[in-house]
Amino acid sequence: MTDTTIAWDTYSRQRPERRPTNARGETTWFNWTQYADHGPGAELLGLPGGGRVLDLGCGKGGNAAHLAALGMDAVGVDVSPVQLSAAEERWGDTPGLELRHVDALAYLREGGAYFDAVYSVYGVVWFTDPAAVLPLVRARLRPGGTLTFSQRPPVEGCYGCQASYIPRGEDADPLVVKRWDYEPDVWDRLLRGHGFVNVRARVLAAPPGPRTVGTLIVQARV
Template sequence: MTDASVAWDTYSAQRPERRAVNSRGDRTWFNWTQYPDHGPGAEVLGLSVGERGRVLDLGCGKGGNAAHLAALGMDSVGIDISPKQLRAAEERWHSIDGLAFHQAEAVAFLRGSADVYDAVYSVYGALWFTDPAVLLPAIRGRLRPGGVLGFSQRPAVEGCYGCQASYIPCGPDEDPLVVKRWDFETDVWEQLLKEHGYTDVRTLMLAAPPGPRMVGTLIIQARA
């Protein structure tokens, strides 16, 4: 299996930069999906604009979502295993107050911290690429009572459930890098969350926007 930091550094080089502004002209915004200007925003986390909540992004990438929450007045923490992604995040968003980035693996960070969060979230991040039997209890231990866990990922392919191989392309003459991901149907995610003490589980299978691409986004919200 590929070293995680190497894999996600490689992935980082293949991703386009977030636009300077979105379709409304906003400098920061929250996006749960793989498509621009599509789907719900930060309201999924159950926090009010101006509320001084503490939020944690598990797999923050280049930091756009974490930066948006800090711009709304929250204490926003983003972690990622990729040093290249974090360098890009710090370079772009360094002027925003209330924002901190750390290089860390999700479970190790959660277990090594005493901080409590009002919301923890993952957008195509650690909730997709970490064993939920290990990660879900680690998250719950850092959420305040009633705090929200929100995450999004691509819906599972029919018949391909549980731990899967996910491939990150390299050069034309190189084998792809391989990382693990966990794919489940919505009812299985609901069961897993309830088994680990979460309540009020809500799932949304959001269709792709009009166009040639057909893959939607699975968005899940639950409370500690």
């Protein structure tokens, strides 16, 4: 088991399960942000009539399950067996949903099927060097396909490869994973430099209340 797998298994055990229903009473839904019942939904993928989609770092599977419920063929990949076990337990019988325990870059390198949309919600695109992941994503997208991802905006002055810490308790050092933080204009340049077009990168404000950290959402096409 790799250090990365251990880190995300640990993270998974600390995260609450997705609620049975959201504020609208829906049993499946798509959430790009770190806040419940906030922000846009699956419409950001630009696939109103279905399509084949790939979730890079699907976690416990809620977003991918929602897309499958909408009639899409949804593939979710994750390196954490704990995450995927939870996804299988809750969503494993969902028609149109495929869950794979595999490193995302390895999966992208496998080739094979192409996708109409690839997305990452606080997932692989945040925690992987763009120079490694963006060319692989582009190669697996059909012409006109979309890449959409969300993550926390960068802390001012802290850009590029940064460290995220996953606590393990009072008597253990935290686990460390790398993430890549850039402001919207830098994501625009990076994506265009790797052959993407129609790039839109912006920060969605947090919902009203004491929390002030928004969500960076980036969209691009090939």
